[in-house]
Amino acid sequence: MTKTPIPKLISTLAIPTIISMLVTSVYNLADTYFVSQLNNNGATGAVNVVFSLMALIQAFSFTIGMGAGTWISRLLGRSENERANSIGSSALLMALVLGGLIALFGKLFIGELMTFLGADAEIMPYAKAYGDYILYAAPVMAASFVLNNLLRSEGKARFSMIGIGIGGILNIALDPVFIFDWGLNLGTAGAAMATGISQCVGFLILLTPYLLKKTNVRLSVRRLSKRGTDYLRIVRNGLPSFVRQSFSSIAGILLNHMAAMFHGDYSIAAVIAAMGIVTKIFMVVFSVIIGFGQGFQPVIGYNYGAKLFRRVKQSFVFTLLTMTVLILVFSIVGFFAAPNLIALFGKDGADESVAEIAVFAFRAQCVAMPLMPLGTVCNMTYQSIGKSWTATLLSGCRQGFFYVPAILILSFAFGLTGLQIAQAVADVLTCLVCIPVAFLFFKEINGMEKSEVFEKR
Numbered sequence: 001m002t003k004t005p006i007p008k009l010i011s012t013l014a015i016p017t018i019i020s021m022l023v024t025s026v027y028n029l030a031d032t033y034f035v036s037q038l039n040n041n042g043a044t045g046a047v048n049v050v051f052s053l054m055a056l057i058q059a060f061s062f063t064i065g066m067g068a069g070t071w072i073s074r075l076l077g078r079s080e081n082e083r084a085n086s087i088g089s090s091a092l093l094m095a096l097v098l099g100g101l102i103a104l105f106g107k108l109f110i111g112e113l114m115t116f117l118g119a120d121a122e123i124m125p126y127a128k129a130y131g132d133y134i135l136y137a138a139p140v141m142a143a144s145f146v147l148n149n150l151l152r153s154e155g156k157a158r159f160s161m162i163g164i165g166i167g168g169i170l171n172i173a174l175d176p177v178f179i180f181d182w183g184l185n186l187g188t189a190g191a192a193m194a195t196g197i198s199q200c201v202g203f204l205i206l207l208t209p210y211l212l213k214k215t216n217v218r219l220s221v222r223r224l225s226k227r228g229t230d231y232l233r234i235v236r237n238g239l240p241s242f243v244r245q246s247f248s249s250i251a252g253i254l255l256n257h258m259a260a261m262f263h264g265d266y267s268i269a270a271v272i273a274a275m276g277i278v279t280k281i282f283m284v285v286f287s288v289i290i291g292f293g294q295g296f297q298p299v300i301g302y303n304y305g306a307k308l309f310r311r312v313k314q315s316f317v318f319t320l321l322t323m324t325v326l327i328l329v330f331s332i333v334g335f336f337a338a339p340n341l342i343a344l345f346g347k348d349g350a351d352e353s354v355a356e357i358a359v360f361a362f363r364a365q366c367v368a369m370p371l372m373p374l375g376t377v378c379n380m381t382y383q384s385i386g387k388s389w390t391a392t393l394l395s396g397c398r399q400g401f402f403y404v405p406a407i408l409i410l411s412f413a414f415g416l417t418g419l420q421i422a423q424a425v426a427d428v429l430t431c432l433v434c435i436p437v438a439f440l441f442f443k444e445i446n447g448m449e450k451s452e453v454f455e456k457r
Helices: 006-036 041-077 081-108 110-117 124-136 138-153 157-179 187-211 228-261 268-305 309-343 352-384 388-414 416-456
Strands: none
Touching (some): 006 157, 041 268, 081 228, 110 124, 124 138, 124 187, 157 187, 228 352, 228 388, 268 416, 309 352
């Protein structure tokens, strides 16, 4: 962490985390793809509606996982291993309890929950069938996300990649078996069952390195923290992740409800299905950004804790430049390939109305996509060095402070077109906010570096 050249170190950690994030996004993308082959906009819309529930589970899980993980990186950088053990064990307990509560209350009020998420009469029966099994899997999903983050926090990204990867591959394999009539013929419920089973298998694999004591952090009941302030600090450290993920869920719910008001000449289910398909495809692209950033986070946190400020700056610059180049390539290819990508989501090509809506929205987001890496790097940097409030504000920009208002304002101003361009507008505004933040960070780090050199003299 403190000796390996920054490009090699971050790349070594980032590649497995990118693969892990890609596979995580594949879970829901695979469900969307296979369910879309049923040629039923209600079923496809249901997967997109319940995606907001999955995003909410992820929001709480990433809050705990990233909150504990960034703290553990700094603790390991200071050689406080026993303290890191306590924080890791406590984080896993929090995830299991929280996932259990989500499952309990979600099952009790599933009809009201699906209505809140944006399901209309056409979508509702499919949404209930899909959401029912997702709720059963909520505790395991939450625990898996936390273990994934804990492994990465100590540089064991390959273990994380294996667990998440096998789960994703299993999900893709099980989806058609559970969904279609040549298999179990369970439709949307089958897609959710495949996801739940895959999450359980992934969790067991992620837990294996801890059981075999192949990790620096050791998890056990006797290491659970007895200090309430530790649990609060985990939550505080993870607030940026919570804000980022929860706003994503809120924005998805709002988008579904706005579709009911501004669907124009299209059906509500078609608009929800189209915007959901765009969101899922961009999840794959965004997972590359988040994955690379999560490979960068333990490096910057570890070196910040060790007061190696030159390496902190090198980490920031390398990560930003690499992310920007990758996303620029994706955006150019995606813009021209949009019709072909959207056509994949349908038995004989996407429904014509769905395709018309989705292609324009997809291309609008491609135009703004190269601006996304700056916001991600700034947010993750402040989270990794323990400045959670600044990181929280930054993480709220893209999906919350800008996207939610953009959905409301632009949809009322331009109807369906406003919904289609809202995310691109939010990405531009987020980048404009993060430019001065990046300059302030380098000014602060330069000052700390000079102070450290002076003290050594």
